Amino acid sequence: MGEARDRAGGRDGPRAGQLAVAALRQTWSDPPGFMGMLEAIDHKTIARRFIIATLVFFLLGGLLALLMRVQLARPQAHVVGPEAYNQLFTMHGSTMMFLFAVPVMQAVAAYLVPLMVGARSIAFPRLNAFPYWIFVMGGAFLYLSFALGAGPNVGWFAYVPLSSSDYAPGKGADIWAQMITFTELASLLQAIVLITTILKMRAPGMRLDQMPLFVWATLVTQFMVLFAMPAVMIGSSSLILDRLVGTHFFNPAKGGDVLLWHHLFWFFGHPEVYLIFIPPLGFISSIVSTFSRRPLFGYRAMVLALIATAFLAFSLWVHHMFATNLPEIGKSFFTAASLAIAVPSAVQIFCWIATLWNGRLDLKSPLYFVLAFFVILVLGGLTGIMLGSVPLDLQVHDTYFVVAHLHYVLLGGGVFPLFGAFYFWFPKLSGRMLSEAAGKLHFWLFFVGFNLTFFPMHLLGLHGMQRRIWTYPAGLGWDGMNLAATAGAFLIALSVLVFIQNVVFSLRRGAVAGANPWGAGTLEWSMPSPPPPHNFDAIPVVHAADPLWSPPGQPAFVGGLATHAREVLATTAVEARPDSRPLFPSPTAxxxxxxxxxxxxxxxxxxxxxxxxxxxxxxxxxxxxxxxxxxxxxxxxxxxxxxx
Structure with missing residues (x-):
C-alpha cells in the first residue's frame, strides 16, 4: 500500500485526481429510478431510510401514548374501552422497545461508523440492506394487524399464562410473537455488519485505543445484541409453538415452567435497556468533546466503563422478578449487581463534567440536550437503585413508580441524547443546518413536558396506582397528578411538532453547512456534507484519536485502490494495519x-x-x-x- 500525496488520487496532478474522483462516484453510486431504490446498498442511503422508518414508528407510538394519557386524564373516563386500552398499552410498549429504541441506534451507527473509521463502505453492504427491509415489513405487519382489529393485547412483555391461547384467544399474541422474532432477526444481522465494519475496515493506523468513543459504544452494544437477542427470539418462538402447535414450554400442568418465560424475556429485557442507553453515551462523548473544544477527559476510563456496563447489564435481569418465588439469597446478588452498575455510569458522568469544566463551552442545541441528560439520568438512576432493593421493589412493583423510572431512564437516557445527535449530525446527513432558535424551543418544550408527564408518576405509584389499569374511580387523590401528566404529554407532542417543522424547513431553506460546521475532530467531518457515495476520495492514515485536531503536518492517504471497481481496504482487528483489498458486490434487488x-x-x-x-x-x-x-x-x- 502506497501513500498518496493528496486526496485527489496520487501523483498525477489535479486533472488525474478529478477523473479518479468522478470514477469513484460513478462506481459507488446506486442505480437510479424505482428499481434502483430496491437495489440500493449504499450504507448512507439505507441508514437514512432506516432512521426515517424508526422515527415514523416513534410518532405512531407517541400517538398511542397520547391517547392513553387522554383516557387517564380524568377518573372514570370512557375515551376507549378496556380491550382497546390493552391494545394501546401493548402496541405503545412494543413499538418503542422493538421498533424504535434499538433500531434507531443501529440505523444511526450504520450511517456514521464507516465515516468515523475511514471506510468507503459498510461491511457486507447487501446484508446491511436486508435487515432494513425485514424491519419495515415486520413493523408494517404489526400495525396492519392493529388497524384491522387483530392487534396484540398481552402487554409488551407478554407474560405467560396470560399470553397463552386460553387467556388470549385470537391472533394478536401470535402476531406479537412473530413480530419479535422478525425484528430481532434484523437486529442480529445489523450487529454482525457493524462489528465486522469496526474490527476489519478501520483506516490504517486507527488502533483500538484511537477509535472515537461512539464507535466503541457501537461495538460494545452490538456484542450485547449477539448475546441478548437470541434469548427473546427463543422465548417468542416457544410461545407461538405453545399456541399453534401444542407444545408446553410454559404450561406447568404439562411439565413446563411459567418462570422460564420471565427468565428468557428479562435476560434480553434488561440488557435491552443498555442497548438503548450505551449508544447515546457515544453521542454524548462526541458532543461534549466538540462543544467544549477539547479532547475527552479520561478516554481509557470511558472505554472500560462502557465494557463494564455491558458485562454488568447481563447480571441484573432478576431484579424484574423480585415479586416471584425465587430464593431470597439469589435476589440479594442481583440487588448488589443493581447497585454496582451505577459505578461505570458515574465514571462516565465525571469524565464528561471534567471535559466541560476545563473547556470553552459553545452552548448550542446539541449541548442543551446533553446537559438535560445529566439531570434526568441522575434522577432515573436514583430510582433504579431504589428498585434494586427487594423490600421497596415489592411495595412499588407494577405501579406507576416503575413507569416513571422506566421513562426517566429510557427517554432521559436515550431520546434526549438522540435529539442532541440529530442536531449535531444533521448537517452531515443533509448538508443543511437546523434552526438554532427552533432547536432551543424544541428543547425547552420537551424538557418541561417530559418532567411534567413523568415526575408525578413517581407519586402516583407511591399512592398505589397500578400501571395497567384503564380507568380509576374519583376520590383516590390521583386526579390532579394524572391531569398534569396528560398536559405534559401534550407538551411533548408539541415539542416533536416543532422538531418536525424545523427539519422540513431546514431541508428546504436551511443554511448551507460546510464540511465541518462545528469544528469537530473525527473523520466524518473531513468530507463534504452530505458525503459522496464513496465516502472518502482517498483512505486516510490515522495517527490520533481526533485526527482533525492533531498537529498540522503532511496528510497521509492510502493509494493503490481501484477506482472502477468497488475495492476496499481491510485492516487487522487490533492495530489496523493493511491486510487485504476485498472487492465488494454491486447493487442488487x-x-x-x-x-x-x-x-x-x-x-x-x-x-x-x-x-x-x-x-x-x-x-x-x-x-x-x-x-x-x-x-x-x-x-x-x-x-x-x-x-x-
Whole structure:
C-alpha cells in the first residue's frame, strides 16, 4: 500500500485526481429510478431510510401514548374501552422497545461508523440492506394487524399464562410473537455488519485505543445484541409453538415452567435497556468533546466503563422478578449487581463534567440536550437503585413508580441524547443546518413536558396506582397528578411538532453547512456534507484519536485502490494495519426479494405451521439468486488479483 500525496488520487496532478474522483462516484453510486431504490446498498442511503422508518414508528407510538394519557386524564373516563386500552398499552410498549429504541441506534451507527473509521463502505453492504427491509415489513405487519382489529393485547412483555391461547384467544399474541422474532432477526444481522465494519475496515493506523468513543459504544452494544437477542427470539418462538402447535414450554400442568418465560424475556429485557442507553453515551462523548473544544477527559476510563456496563447489564435481569418465588439469597446478588452498575455510569458522568469544566463551552442545541441528560439520568438512576432493593421493589412493583423510572431512564437516557445527535449530525446527513432558535424551543418544550408527564408518576405509584389499569374511580387523590401528566404529554407532542417543522424547513431553506460546521475532530467531518457515495476520495492514515485536531503536518492517504471497481481496504482487528483489498458486490434487488420471501414465511406461520415448510422454498430461491456468483464480478476480481 502506497501513500498518496493528496486526496485527489496520487501523483498525477489535479486533472488525474478529478477523473479518479468522478470514477469513484460513478462506481459507488446506486442505480437510479424505482428499481434502483430496491437495489440500493449504499450504507448512507439505507441508514437514512432506516432512521426515517424508526422515527415514523416513534410518532405512531407517541400517538398511542397520547391517547392513553387522554383516557387517564380524568377518573372514570370512557375515551376507549378496556380491550382497546390493552391494545394501546401493548402496541405503545412494543413499538418503542422493538421498533424504535434499538433500531434507531443501529440505523444511526450504520450511517456514521464507516465515516468515523475511514471506510468507503459498510461491511457486507447487501446484508446491511436486508435487515432494513425485514424491519419495515415486520413493523408494517404489526400495525396492519392493529388497524384491522387483530392487534396484540398481552402487554409488551407478554407474560405467560396470560399470553397463552386460553387467556388470549385470537391472533394478536401470535402476531406479537412473530413480530419479535422478525425484528430481532434484523437486529442480529445489523450487529454482525457493524462489528465486522469496526474490527476489519478501520483506516490504517486507527488502533483500538484511537477509535472515537461512539464507535466503541457501537461495538460494545452490538456484542450485547449477539448475546441478548437470541434469548427473546427463543422465548417468542416457544410461545407461538405453545399456541399453534401444542407444545408446553410454559404450561406447568404439562411439565413446563411459567418462570422460564420471565427468565428468557428479562435476560434480553434488561440488557435491552443498555442497548438503548450505551449508544447515546457515544453521542454524548462526541458532543461534549466538540462543544467544549477539547479532547475527552479520561478516554481509557470511558472505554472500560462502557465494557463494564455491558458485562454488568447481563447480571441484573432478576431484579424484574423480585415479586416471584425465587430464593431470597439469589435476589440479594442481583440487588448488589443493581447497585454496582451505577459505578461505570458515574465514571462516565465525571469524565464528561471534567471535559466541560476545563473547556470553552459553545452552548448550542446539541449541548442543551446533553446537559438535560445529566439531570434526568441522575434522577432515573436514583430510582433504579431504589428498585434494586427487594423490600421497596415489592411495595412499588407494577405501579406507576416503575413507569416513571422506566421513562426517566429510557427517554432521559436515550431520546434526549438522540435529539442532541440529530442536531449535531444533521448537517452531515443533509448538508443543511437546523434552526438554532427552533432547536432551543424544541428543547425547552420537551424538557418541561417530559418532567411534567413523568415526575408525578413517581407519586402516583407511591399512592398505589397500578400501571395497567384503564380507568380509576374519583376520590383516590390521583386526579390532579394524572391531569398534569396528560398536559405534559401534550407538551411533548408539541415539542416533536416543532422538531418536525424545523427539519422540513431546514431541508428546504436551511443554511448551507460546510464540511465541518462545528469544528469537530473525527473523520466524518473531513468530507463534504452530505458525503459522496464513496465516502472518502482517498483512505486516510490515522495517527490520533481526533485526527482533525492533531498537529498540522503532511496528510497521509492510502493509494493503490481501484477506482472502477468497488475495492476496499481491510485492516487487522487490533492495530489496523493493511491486510487485504476485498472487492465488494454491486447493487442488487435480491436482498429486497429475500426479505419479501422471509416476510411471507413469518406472516404465514401465524396462521398455519405449514407455512414454515412451503415458504422456505421461495426463501431458498431468493438466497441462491442473491449469492450466485456473477461472471462479470468474477472476472473483475481475478483482474484485480493479478495486478502487480
Amino acid at each position: 435480491w436482498p429486497f426479494w429475500s426479505a419479501v420471501a422471509t416476510t411471507v414465511l413469518f406472516v404465514g406461520s401465524v396462521f398455519t405451521p405449514w407455512a414454515v415448510v412451503w415458504a422456505s422454498l421461495p426463501v431458498a430461491v431468493a438466497l441462491i439468486c442473491w449469492f450466485w456468483p456473477k461472471r462479470r464480478e468474477i472476472a473483475r476480481s481475478v483482474a484485480l488479483e493479478q495486478r502487480p
